[in-house]
Amino acid sequence: MSCECGKTCAPEAPAENACNAEDKAKCGCGPALAPEHITGDNFTATRNACKLCAPLGASLAFRGIEGCLPFLHGSQGCATYIRRYMISHFREPMDIASSNFGEESVVFGGRQNLFDGLSHVIDGYKPAVIGIATTCLAETIGDDVHMYVKEYLEENSARKDLPRLLHVSTPSYAGSHADGYHWAVRAIVEQLAVDGPNEKFIGLFPGMLSPADLRHLREILTAFGMRFSIVPDYADTMDGPVWGDYHKIPEGGTPVDEISKIGRASAVIELGATIKDQQSAAKLVDERFSTAAFRIGLPIGIRQSDEFFNVLEQITGQPTPRNLEAERERLVDAYVDGHKYTAGKTCVIFGEEDYVVGLTVFCSEIGMKPVLCASGGQSGKLKKAILDAAPEIDPETPILEAVDFAEIEVAVKELKPDVLIGNSKGFTLSRKTEIPLIRVGFPIHDRMSGPRTLHVGYRGAQQLYDKIVDKLLEIKQDSSDVGYTYF
């Protein structure tokens, strides 16, 4: 591919014709920044983190189980901060209980607090499930929650209203909120799934998607005509109606019974290209129940959605239903109609690693140039996942894990991309650099559309596509002296 600097920037180009880093910086045809340049100042501190702590992800996962109340074992603030953070995105009640550590819990352990807390939650909420996640404090003092839970159940065996108690270890010094989500999903499956005769249904581990995404996935699976079980599914608990009476725990979520059968599925699908083996629920199901497991990336854009639909066809033996094929056809039509508006437009993409992979591959297939892909996560898999799914991407493109927004800012100032694509925490950067931000993923704290943002499937790609192309056209129109009224 030739570019404005007069050279060729495809990876396979002869060396003498290829753009060098300096050229690329000038023409914007490709990435120019070496990773060292971005993180070169090498600040010890994390400045404006591009990640959150693990218990947040676990709390969200627990909200996808029917009748489940998340419970954080640690100080009160952890639960409160996470509630506030999630409420600002989902605009829904987000009750999270806390064992409310005091100084004595730190000295003597948090067993008593956990016991009191569980009893009060059972009295107050009558939950079917309590999802316990540990905070960094509980982990650091070495509380053995696994044992405590066992003891609690023994001690309270006379209680008729004992819920299922699930627990996951989520030390925030060992992973981000995305890890916390995956750890929790794996723990949910590990603690609930039991063997039994095979049944004809699909198990889906969807990843940290929006309620709109989860609803669309249900629609797709329904269209394929096979029963399915999505674990976890917080579409209804995190995006519900106005009520007449207060609901202690919002309706929705996947029932425990259903989750317990997940190992008997015809096959399970896990979405997320950077999920490590040791945190993969699909791998666990595969190992424990020999259930066929398909582990693929988030189905964002045509190629990655195709992969998802291919898997569904393979599992169900059914062709993709006509209406969904038609969505794909219309999407291709849109790609064609708008291809010149996206051609060569540069973008910086940031957020959770799985989203970054999905969005990068998508942007690349519509002719945009991702010039930096960045995440605060640290799976060790980000770069490979992107290059595997989008081989056309220049391998020199900085694809960076464990970066923060201050580092992304350094790069953005150099790269001057046309747009930023990521969560609303990129706004600070967008405002400073005057580069528009297209809001996707989590969190979106400064717009209403967060829970209703659709990313997955052909329909999700269509919506993302329109959002991005409209923004690019808006930029072109607004910066034009003429004020064109047709594009």
Add this chain to the structure above:
Amino acid sequence: MPDEKINLLEKRKRQVHEGGEFAMEAEKQSLAGSVSQRSCSFCGSRVVLYPIADALHMVHGPIGCASYTWDIRGSLSSGPELHRLSFSTDMQEKDVIYGGEKKLYNALIELIDEYKPKAAFIYTTCIIGVIGDDVQAIAKKVQAEKGIPVIAVDSEGFKGSKKEGYKAACDALFNIVGTDESNTPIPKSINILGDFNIAGEIWVIKDYYERMGVEVVCSISGDGRVDEIRKAGRAQLNIVQCSGSVSNLAKMLEHEYGTPMLRASYFGIEDMSKALYDVADFFDDPEMHKAAQRVIKEEVTKLVPQLAPFRKDLQGKKAAVYTGGAFKVFSLVRSLKTIGMDVVIAGSQTGSVEDYKLLAELCDPGTIILDDTNPLELAKFVKEKDVDLFIGGVKERPIAYKLGVGFCDHNHERKEALAGFIGMYNFAKEVHMSVMSPVWQFAPRRANNRK
């Protein structure tokens, strides 16, 4: 469907007053598993110090505490905005095992070199004491090397609720006071304590005082600056807003410099006027008193006719109020009366028994008084009392909205000033906007559902 009837937990009953004889308890550690709306010590310290705009705010711990407090409050600055950045040592597993002192030290040195702050606050989070980091020693070392105050804030979350965090923040602030070159008292001067300049409120208040001929030496901590805080001991009077957050500092200033303190609230016509008159009375200056009268007359003459149309629509409507500190609740009860509304539920996260007793006396009999409540209790009483409006913060908002009730954010998310006379207008306007919205007709509670 699970059992949806909401009963009070046995151990919560003494923190709820439903009328009858007053026998409330308060200032207790939150009940585990009660889903308290409270936060932790770290939050308290962060709230108080956060608005100091030319200081470096360094959160020492794993990433969550820094992420969740990045640019969290609308505390405005007229100059630098260093407070709007988030810094964390982002402790990893190996740091937890081997200690984070070196990481903290390096992080501070680099950030001070880069951002040139006037001071640095190091907030300790839950695990720091447990792993044995000597943060005081690092603070001392960095202070010596860099020549700016570097202060460890003892804010481990488990040490208590926000109140304990306030105290830690006051201790930190007190370290800075008195480090000014001069110690000459400044005549007719005050410090404004306990206002965080949300939506620029401190500028509104400052303007009133300046129009009275009073000099504001420093504001702690809204639009705060390190060099101004150094001078805090030179003011003649400390005006303390809010029940808890900066009271401890005022007490320390009184003890050390003999500066008296006055409590004030800037919400509502009565309280705002009182805050101005009290200062004039303190200085015992007839000119100043006249000036205060002028300011109030000017503002109120403008305001009262503006409120009339709101009052007409809102007359007799019912409100629930739940805030962090209790002092604000009093002002809100009065402000709501001004626009014709009755408070039927009132409470706070951190009030004292004395506060609640006064509140019960101020409110109509039968008003529910709540200490350290939770979503279920709030929902129960909102429904039972059939309120039209809820005043609270982000965590209370979905409770109101889910039940089809109007809401006014009187916490850090507000974007319009609610303090001062202009604030009373903004408040009435926002309340009216929410309560009178046509959208409630579609909420199940008003039962105008599609047939």
